[in-house]
Amino acid sequence: MRLVRSRHDTRSAILGYLWCSGGSFRPELAQGVALTEASISRIISDLKAEGVIQETRRVAPYRGGPSLFVTLSHDIAVAAIEISNNRLYAAVGTLAGDTLYAQHDDLPDGLGAAEVDVTVGRAVAGLAAWARQHGIVPEQLAVSIPGYDPDLRASPIVALDVGRLEEVCQRELPDTPARWTNSMVARAVGYRLQMGTGVLGGSYFFVFVGHGVGAAIVDELAESGDVETCEIGHVVIERDGRYCRCGHGGCLEPYVSTVALADILQVQESELIGGGDRWPELFRVSSAARAEIRARLARLGLAIGNALNLNRQRNVVIAGWPSALPAEDRAAVMAAIGESRLGGLQGISLSFSAASLGREPQAGLALAAFSFIRRSGARRTQLKQSISS
Numbered sequence: 001m002r003l004v005r006s007r008h009d010t011r012s013a014i015l016g017y018l019w020c021s022g023g024s025f026r027p028e029l030a031q032g033v034a035l036t037e038a039s040i041s042r043i044i045s046d047l048k049a050e051g052v053i054q055e056t057r058r059v060a061p062y063r064g065g066p067s068l069f070v071t072l073s074h075d076i077a078v079a080a081i082e083i084s085n086n087r088l089y090a091a092v093g094t095l096a097g098d099t100l101y102a103q104h105d106d107l108p109d110g111l112g113a114a115e116v117d118v119t120v121g122r123a124v125a126g127l128a129a130w131a132r133q134h135g136i137v138p139e140q141l142a143v144s145i146p147g148y149d150p151d152l153r154a155s156p157i158v159a160l161d162v163g164r165l166e167e168v169c170q171r172e173l174p175d176t177p178a179r180w181t182n183s184m185v186a187r188a189v190g191y192r193l194q195m196g197t198g199v200l201g202g203s204y205f206f207v208f209v210g211h212g213v214g215a216a217i218v219d220e221l222a223e224s225g226d227v228e229t230c231e232i233g234h235v236v237i238e239r240d241g242r243y244c245r246c247g248h249g250g251c252l253e254p255y256v257s258t259v260a261l262a263d264i265l266q267v268q269e270s271e272l273i274g275g276g277d278r279w280p281e282l283f284r285v286s287s288a289a290r291a292e293i294r295a296r297l298a299r300l301g302l303a304i305g306n307a308l309n310l311n312r313q314r315n316v317v318i319a320g321w322p323s324a325l326p327a328e329d330r331a332a333v334m335a336a337i338g339e340s341r342l343g344g345l346q347g348i349s350l351s352f353s354a355a356s357l358g359r360e361p362q363a364g365l366a367l368a369a370f371s372f373i374r375r376s377g378a379r380r381t382q383l384k385q386s387i388s389s
Contacts, residue, residue, distance in 0.1 A: 010035070011043055011376035015072065018053065019373055020193060022097070023071035025061060044070065051075060052095070052377040072096045078372060079127060079138035079176065080364030081120075081169070083107060083145050083158060084183060085211040085258075085273055088119060089361035090127040092138060095369050101130050102361055109245050113159040120160065121168050128172035139380055141169060141178040142368035144186035146212050147231070147246070156246050157212070175380055179371040182229040183363075184214040189227070189370045190363035191319055191353055192218070205313040207232065207304060209320030210357060211269070213253040215304075217311055230311070233257070235303050256300045258357070261321055264292050273358045277324045294332040297322060301336025308341045308348070319353035 013033040018024060021032070026044070030037045047053045051073055058069040076095040081088070086108050092101040103126060105119045131138060143165070147157035154161055162180070169178055187208045203219040213233030233253035234246050241250030254260060262269040265283050275282045285293070304316060316337070322330055330352060338345040 007043070008376045010040070011047065012373055014040060014043060014047070015052070015373040015377050016370075018070060018072050019369060020195070023069055025058075025066040025069055027066060029070060047377060050377065050379060052379075072369075074098060076372075077131070077136045077138045078140045078142070078365060078368035079131070079173070080141070080186075080361050080368050081124065081127075081143045081165075082183070082186060082361045082364030083160075084360050084363070085358075087360065088123050089364060090123040091361040091365055092127060092131060092136065093365040093368075095139075095372065097365075097369070099362075099365065100134075100136075101127065103127070104360070107158060111159060113161065116159045117161060117164060120165055124165075124168050124172050131173075137380070138173065138176045138368075140368045140372040141173055141176045142186065142364050142371055143169065143178060143180045144183045144364050144367060145180070146183045146214075148180065148182040150180070177371075177375075177380065179367065181367065182214070183212065184208060184216045184229045185227045186363040186367040187214070187319065188216040188218050190366040191317065193366045193370075194354065202315065203313065204315035204317050205230075205304070205308065205311065207300075207316065207318045207320075209256055209258075209300065209318065209322055211258050211273070213257055213320075215307065217313060230307060232303055232307055235306070237299060237303060252299065252303050256296045258321055260296065261293070264289050264296075272321075276358045277354055279321065279357070280324050280326075290329065293325070294329055297325075297329065297332040298336040301333040302340045304333070305337040305340030308337070314347045314349060316348065316350045317353055318350070321357060323352040323354060 014029065017029060017032045024032065026037055030040050048055065053070055054073050055068045055070050057067050060067045072095045074094045074096045077092055077100065078095060079092045081090055086106060087104045088107050089102065089104045091099060093099045103123065105123055107116060107119060145155050145158065145160065145162065147155045153163045188206045191206060205215060206218050207215045215230040215232040217228040217230060234244065234248065234251045236248060236250045237252050238250035242254040243249055244251035244254050258269050258272055262272045265285065267283055272279055318333065322333065334345065334350050337348060
């Protein structure tokens with residue numbers, strides 16, 4: 001079936017397929033975006049002329065097959081400011097996925113607004129200075145902030161004045177378009193890139209469990225780019241329960257975050273996150289700790305089941321520390337979903353993604369690249385011409 005798309009959408013679809021696949025021969029690319037080679041030929045020529053994609057010769061995949069391999073450009077830069085795991089990451093990378101620059105600063109829970117402002121300002125200025133030194137003007141900046149809400153000037157999670165950060169970014173990177181969003185959007189987009197081209201389309205409820213806990217409803221991400229965040233980590237599951245960094249008591253997050261897991265294992269959270277997907281191998285998990293972990297996973301499952309009662313999603317993807325556990329431990333999540341969701345587990349599909357711990361700022365850079373792709377790869381100069389006209 002061939003899809004009817006505008007030229008803008010066709011460009012985005014082609015770039016999105018190349019982004020997810022890491023590159024493709026033309027026949028495979030045409031099939032992947034449900035168009036003919038003739039249909040995409042002109043657009044590929046335009047994107048090459050604009051420097052957004054490039055073609056290199058490779059050994060043909062079969063006798064008589066194509067030898068020109070299409071990839072996203074390694075010469076287009078994107079940038080990210082990502083706040084995650086009590087750190088602020090500033091990074092520059094290429095559209096093709098190379099990381100060119102990455103620095104981080106600590107943002108411990110409870111840090112005051114003045115200290116946060118100084119740290120953020122220093123990070124953005126450092127990124128901009130590095131870019132100028134190397135003659136780079138990023139085509140897109142992505143800024144991901146925990147608890148970000150466009151209607152609120154301040155984040156309820158981090159003592160950050162979003163309005164002032166916008167001013168800093170505009171001053172230091174005046175020619176770079178910026179996308180401001182919740183950290184969960186960056187996580188969901190990063191997961192989409194990680195999954196490649198095998199699962200284009202569909203919708204699912206994406207849950208990330210790390211230092212922060214959040215969720216997103218992802219609807220046809222490869223085509224529309226729609227991601228609707230859900231603050232599942234701040235659903236109150238126990239009145240007057242454990243204190244949460246959002247200021248409430250009894251939220252889900254302090255029971256299932258990496259802070260809570262580190263407390264169960266009696267290790268430092270930084271060590272736990274540094275272990276990435278291998279944390280169950282690196283730290284001793286006693287029988288008592290395993291029982292407590294399963295109890296916490298059950299709380300997570302109850303919260304997910306209740307969320308599914310509201311949004312009617314049937315496909316659930318969980319990323320974060322639970323993903324590294326053996327199947328018999330993760331089963332506690334599925335069982336609890338069935339206990340809280342109307343209709344039980346009927347029709348529910350649950351999968352676990354790689355833990356994705358300690359991999360920042362890849363999610364932020366993925367979001368920047370994806371945002372550039374969603375505007376059909378229009379360069380900064382093209383955007384300015386479009387606005388002025």
